[in-house]
Amino acid sequence: MGLRERKKEKTRLAVLDAALDLFLEQGYESTTVEQIAEAADISPRTFFRYFTSKDHLVLWFHDHGEEIILETLAGRPLDEPPFTSLMHGLRAVLADVESSTDEDTGRFLKLRRLLDANPQLFGRSVARGTQTEHTLAEAIAGRRGVDPHEDQLTHLIVAFAMSTMRVGFEWPCREGTVTEIVARMRETIELAERSLRPGWDAS
Incomplete structure (x- = not known):
């Protein structure tokens, strides 16, 4: 990351x-964009160079997670089960x-x-998560060579995958350290993999 990029990230x-x-x-x-800008020692105009709204700021982690998943998908073998x-x-x-x-x-726990x-x-977070599922469905459909607007299996594959994250994040409880939350998510992923018959996601 160059100096300019580091300054923007800071x-x-x-x-x-x-x-x-x-x-x-x-x-x-009760919090305004103007108050946020003042606390960060920037102008409101500068705020909108980084975030489109207060909601965007709160839901930034969806953008980050979606980007990581898409980058990972791009690097996986095309013949791998979706x-x-x-x-x-x-x-x-x-x-x-x-x-x-x-x-x-600390930011994660504050969020x-x-x-x-x-x-x-929380409702807006769920809605943003739905947008991610639609984006992932388009990516999976592209890998499978099907139309995302017509192929139900593609959407089911994505829904099953993303539900493991929701279950791992929220159950059996929503409390815990980041390490404990991540461990629960890993356990849920492994449970989902054990529970589904190999080849269920094939065309």
Whole structure:
């Protein structure tokens, strides 16, 4: 990462940190973009160079996870079973979480607290997750050589894969350290792989 990119990343994280602290201190709805910009020592105009809205800021982790999965899929063999390829993508997301800095871990836990305290934000997170599933379905359909608008199996493959993340994240409880949460997610992925008959995702 060059100097320019490092400076942009530093500013992005400063905005994110300022916003999370304000959201938790005074409430999401009560916090304005102007307040976030002031706390991060930038202008509101600069804020919108990094985030399109407050919602985008809260849901940034969806963008990051989606990018990791898509990059992983692009590097997997085309003849690999699609569910297997997606599981490699999910494991790549977990590996990214495990390699996070203490600061990244703190942001993750703050986001979790924020979503737990704001049901409307949790709903938006679910909606953003649905967008990711549609994007992944297009990628899987491309690998399978089918039309994503007509092939139900493609969407079922993606839904099964992403449900392992949801179950691992939320059950049997939503509490725990990042290490414990990641361990639960890995266990759920392994359970899903053991539970499905080989070849179920074949055309």
